[in-house]
Amino acid sequence: MFALFHYLKRLYKIFKPPVAPKSTDALRFGILGAANIAPMALIIPARSHPDVIVAAVAARDSTKAEAFAKKYGIPVVHKTYDDLIADPTIDCIYNPLPNGLHYEWTLKALKAGKHVLLEKPSVSNATEAKSLFRHPILSEPDAPVLLEAFHYRFHPAWQFFLTLFKPEDVEEVDVQNHLMAGVFPHHDIRFNYSLAGGTLMDFGTYAVNSVRQIFGSEPSTIKSATYRPMPDGHDKQIDQAIYATYEFPNGGTAKIECDLQSRGGYWFPWLTKNWPRLNAFLPTLSVKLRPTEESVVNGLRKSTRKMIVFHNYMGPMFYHRMDIITTTEFSGESVKSEKKIQYEKVYKWSKSNGGKKGEEWWATYRYQLEEFVNWVRGRKDHGVWVDGEDSIRQMEMIDQTYLKSGLPLRPTSKAVDGDM
Ligand SMILES: NC(=O)C1=CN([C@@H]2O[C@H](COP(=O)(O)OP(=O)(O)OC[C@H]3O[C@@H](n4cnc5c(N)ncnc54)[C@H](OP(=O)(O)O)[C@@H]3O)[C@@H](O)[C@H]2O)C=CC1
Numbered sequence: 001m002f003a004l005f006h007y008l009k010r011l012y013k014i015f016k017p018p019v020a021p022k023s024t025d026a027l028r029f030g031i032l033g034a035a036n037i038a039p040m041a042l043i044i045p046a047r048s049h050p051d052v053i054v055a056a057v058a059a060r061d062s063t064k065a066e067a068f069a070k071k072y073g074i075p076v077v078h079k080t081y082d083d084l085i086a087d088p089t090i091d092c093i094y095n096p097l098p099n100g101l102h103y104e105w106t107l108k109a110l111k112a113g114k115h116v117l118l119e120k121p122s123v124s125n126a127t128e129a130k131s132l133f134r135h136p137i138l139s140e141p142d143a144p145v146l147l148e149a150f151h152y153r154f155h156p157a158w159q160f161f162l163t164l165f166k167p168e169d170v171e172e173v174d175v176q177n178h179l180m181a182g183v184f185p186h187h188d189i190r191f192n193y194s195l196a197g198g199t200l201m202d203f204g205t206y207a208v209n210s211v212r213q214i215f216g217s218e219p220s221t222i223k224s225a226t227y228r229p230m231p232d233g234h235d236k237q238i239d240q241a242i243y244a245t246y247e248f249p250n251g252g253t254a255k256i257e258c259d260l261q262s263r264g265g266y267w268f269p270w271l272t273k274n275w276p277r278l279n280a281f282l283p284t285l286s287v288k289l290r291p292t293e294e295s296v297v298n299g300l301r302k303s304t305r306k307m308i309v310f311h312n313y314m315g316p317m318f319y320h321r322m323d324i325i326t327t328t329e330f331s332g333e334s335v336k337s338e339k340k341i342q343y344e345k346v347y348k349w350s351k352s353n354g355g356k357k358g359e360e361w362w363a364t365y366r367y368q369l370e371e372f373v374n375w376v377r378g379r380k381d382h383g384v385w386v387d388g389e390d391s392i393r394q395m396e397m398i399d400q401t402y403l404k405s406g407l408p409l410r411p412t413s414k415a416v417d418g419d420m
């Protein structure tokens with residue numbers, strides 16, 4: 001009963017956080033587009049941050065922009081994205097535009113001297129990523145800050161998870177990201193090739209990112225990559241689901257299965273195979289480690305193996321659980337095994353974590369905003385970060401996966417050659 005109350009209180013505070021009094025020189029953010037993700041990823045987290053004010057928004061349709069601004073208490077509405085970027089009172093731009101517009105509008109904002117919090121996936125492909133993250137503007141003294149918003153990495157649960165094993169000991173990783181069919185309609189930006197859509201660009205980008213983090217390296221080979229295309233009448237260059245296996249330099253392998261229109265998975269498949277799939281709705285990954293001990297006890301060979309399952313690694317603030325499963329096997333003439341499971345949940349940094357800030361109810365996005373502001377304020381040695389070279393390597397792995405699957409790379413923005 002107490003646990004349920006605690007859980008509901010945490011959920012409530014994620015959506016209705018206490019409002020912090022703002023500092024006099026708080027950073028003023030402007031949002032490009034009245035995007036669905038903006039409240040969750042910036043507007044709500046900003047409320048509890050004393051150094052952040054969401055000051056302006058621009059949308060293509062001014063009625064939509066006005067309604068959005070009214071709903072979320074944003075004082076200024078600009079008629080165009082260019083007007084927002086040109087606003088001298090704005091310090092930081094949040095870019096949640098469709099993937100295919102990330103490059104162009106981020107570069108415009110950087111050129112106007114704004115710091116940019118850029119939604120994932122950072123851009124459409126590795127060509128854009130190199131052009132953006134290695135742009136000379138980012139090497140100038142007092143260069144603006146640019147961050148690909150891989151929010152899940154900023155949460156203490158993910159960072160704790162990474163302490164549970166050494167990358168070189170990882171033998172197998174399995175990532176399962178399924179979203180019930182029907183959540184996103186077929187006309188959603190996620191299924192639009194010209195806007196750099198595709199499941200690999202969406203759910204898949206987390207899967208790719210997580211395996212890169214777990215192995216601490218890039219894959220040496222893509223062993224296979226296949227996809228399920230959109231239904232007839234829709235863009236066949238779009239992967240509705242993507243399945244890939246990778247080999248890493250330590251000999252370990254990773255399998256990813258990502259589906260934005262997931263169906264079936266129930267009994268009586270002949271009847272249920274087209275039913276929207278509800279029973280795998282938490283993105284989950286499992287990591288199998290190589291056997292860690294080999295010894296002889298009473299004439300029996302003892303070996304111990306660990307497996308860690310992380311339920312809901314993408315949205316740990318709502319609920320998550322790490323199952324650390326240790327299997328000890330004694331083998332001689334017969335084989336006997338013992339299994340032990342330890343459960344972990346982490347919502348806050350431990351006290352020994354270098355004074356990093358956080359509350360149990362902070363969402364991944366709130367932890368991310370904390371670090372973004374730290375960087376803008378010059379506090380760069382503080383904690384988790386996603387650097388530009390990492391974002392480039394991420395797009396390289398996505399490109400290579402598309403090529404292996406037989407799908408084309410997502411289109412490169414004309415702004416790359418024009419350099420605006
Ligand atoms: N971090 C996370 O957890 C999540 C991140 N995302 C990422 O955020 C971005 C936006 O996703 P989401 O909020 O779901 O998408 P939405 O479709 O809700 O928002 C995209 C915005 O882009 C603008 N836009 C500009 N040009 C176009 C165009 N040609 N077609 C469609 N929209 C256009 C629209 O703004 P206007 O208001 O001006 O019309 C719209 O509000 C994506 O990159 C996605 O990957 C998405 C969900 C979760």
Ligand SMILES: O=C1OC[C@@H](O)[C@H](O)[C@H]1O
Pocket residue numbers: 179202203
């Ligand atoms: O970033 C994301 O996280 C949640 C998903 O539902 C969404 O499709 C994706 O864009």
